[in-house]
Amino acid sequence: MSNIAPTNPNQGSLAGSFYMVLACLCFALMLVFIKLSGQKFGMHTYEITFWRVFFALIVLGGFSWLKGRDFRTAYPKEHFWRSFAGSVALLMNFYVVLHLPLATASTLQNTSAIFLGLLSIIILKQKPTLVSWVSLILGFIGVVILLKPSAEGDAFAMMLGLLSGAISGYAYLQVLELSLLGEPAWRIVFYFSLLSTLIAGALALFFNFTPITPEILPYIIGIGLTALGGQLLMTYAYQVGQKFVVATLSYLGVVFAILFGAVIFGERLDYLSLLGIGVIVASGILSGKK
Structure with a gap:
């Protein structure tokens, strides 16, 4: 029997799936x-x-310093544009969370996968497959469906959420390029x-700033802990799980x-909104199929 670990990226531990479920729960609690x-x-x-980001900066920076990691980089310009795009997208996304139902805000953020695919074609000149085209078309159909029933709601927040997804897609593209450079x-994450x-x-x-009181402190800590926990769990899920x-x-x-929005905030989505969310999710899943 061979003791060599499998190298196929599609093979992985079922624990990866468990970690991703926990990561999703953390991110939803953050919202x-x-x-x-x-x-x-x-x-x-x-x-x-x-x-949210200060908590991550202190924890990640402190841990990296204790581990003796090198903070210097040969690509400051690339880090700046990735970090700036990610910062703008995050600010937009949090505004959207405060002004739209949780499910709608979460779905609009997930359009980053659609825009990442589109930007990969435009900027990286990647040749799209039939599956890629179907995924992109499905995604934009879902966006149109989701935006239409909200025409009487906060249209500005909806458009800002969509723009946040587009900028996030660009930021993820920058992450890919930095990874290829060996960063x-x-x-x-630290420079971001x-x-x-x-x-x-x-x-x-x-x-x-809102004055920090004993009543507010648990919420601030909750945002930081769930964001950091979700990021770590998601990273580990991709490392050990089936991609x-x-x-x-x-x-x-x-x-x-959707569940937290309904139970905690009494949010209710109509069937057209749910259809749009479903189409966007299907598009994202399809985009991950190689």
């Missing part, structure tokens, strides 16, 4: 903490974003957290968002 922070304490987008994942903390912190100072299965399970975040 809950964000929405509650806005509703209960009037916290605005900038300070919520600041606490480790921890350094990419650093620039996001500076941008969100400056904006929060301008618009004034397509893990990517498919990542859309459980939308399901959790």
Whole structure:
């Protein structure tokens, strides 16, 4: 019997699926903490974003320093544009979470997979397969369906959510390019957290921070812990799990968002909205099929 581990990227531990389910639960809980922070304490987008990335910056930076990792990079410009795009997308996404149902906000963020595919064709000149074209077309049909029933709602938040997905797709493209240049994942996340903390912190100072009280503190900690836990669990899921299965399970975040939105906030989506969400999720799953 051979002791050599399998190298096929489609082979992996079932534990990867479990980790992804937990990651989705963490990210959905993060959305809950964000929405509650806005509703209960009037916290605005900038300070919520600041606490989310500041927590990650301290934990990741401190751990990397203790491990003796090298923070220097030969690609500062590439890191800046990736981090700037990610920061703008995050600010937009958190605004959307505060102004739209959780399921709608989560789905619009997941359109990043659609835009990543489109940008890969335009910028990287990748030759799309038939599956890629079907996925892109399905995705944009889903977006049109999802936007239409919300015409009487917060149209600005809907469009901002879609723009957030597009910018996130560009940021993920930059992550891919940095990875190909040999930059480790921890350094990419560290510089993103650093620039996001500076941008969100400056904006929060301008618009004034909400005073930290014992009542607010659990929500701030909850945002930071669930965001960091979700990121770590998702990373580990992709490392040890079967790639397509893990990517498919990542859309459980939308399901959790629907459930939490209904139970905690009393949110109800009509059938047309649910159809749009379903089509977008199907598009994302299809885009992960190689």
